[in-house]
Amino acid sequence: MYKIEKKSSGYLLTFGGFIDAAEMQRWLDESKQVLTTAQAPYGVIVDMRTLKPLAPDVQTIMVTGQGLYKEKGMQRSAVVLNDAVTTIQFKRLAQQSGIYAFERYIDASATPEWAKVAVAWVRDAVDCDK
Numbered sequence: 001m002y003k004i005e006k007k008s009s010g011y012l013l014t015f016g017g018f019i020d021a022a023e024m025q026r027w028l029d030e031s032k033q034v035l036t037t038a039q040a041p042y043g044v045i046v047d048m049r050t051l052k053p054l055a056p057d058v059q060t061i062m063v064t065g066q067g068l069y070k071e072k073g074m075q076r077s078a079v080v081l082n083d084a085v086t087t088i089q090f091k092r093l094a095q096q097s098g099i100y101a102f103e104r105y106i107d108a109s110a111t112p113e114w115a116k117v118a119v120a121w122v123r124d125a126v127d128c129d130k
Helices: 021-037 056-071 084-097 114-124
Strands: 002-007 010-017 042-051 074-081 103-107
Touching: 002 021, 021 056, 042 084, 042 114, 056 074, 056 084, 074 084, 074 114, 084 103, 103 114
Parallel strands: 010 042, 042 074, 074 103
Antiparallel strands: 002 010
């Protein structure tokens, strides 16, 4: 399951459960359409609290999508996770797509107000890692 929502801080992307290559391709195609009207710079919050680890072919599509958001004006992103394996996987994917320097990872199980922390990063550059 995925969802793309426009928010005051930019975009909220939600990914949950098991996502196969066909569904991730639908997300990429929809993202291309949504980003035709994006006003840069903007932030992206990615809620992956319930996402299962991605298969290698699905990871490739995700990396392409991350690069697309960066290319279309993403300034910063915050990724919210609840799973150590998924956290490690997405840190690696972010390094591959070139967005790691602009991305922060928030452990929702340790940060009850994760949404406020994420918005502070993407909108105001308040670094939660410091």
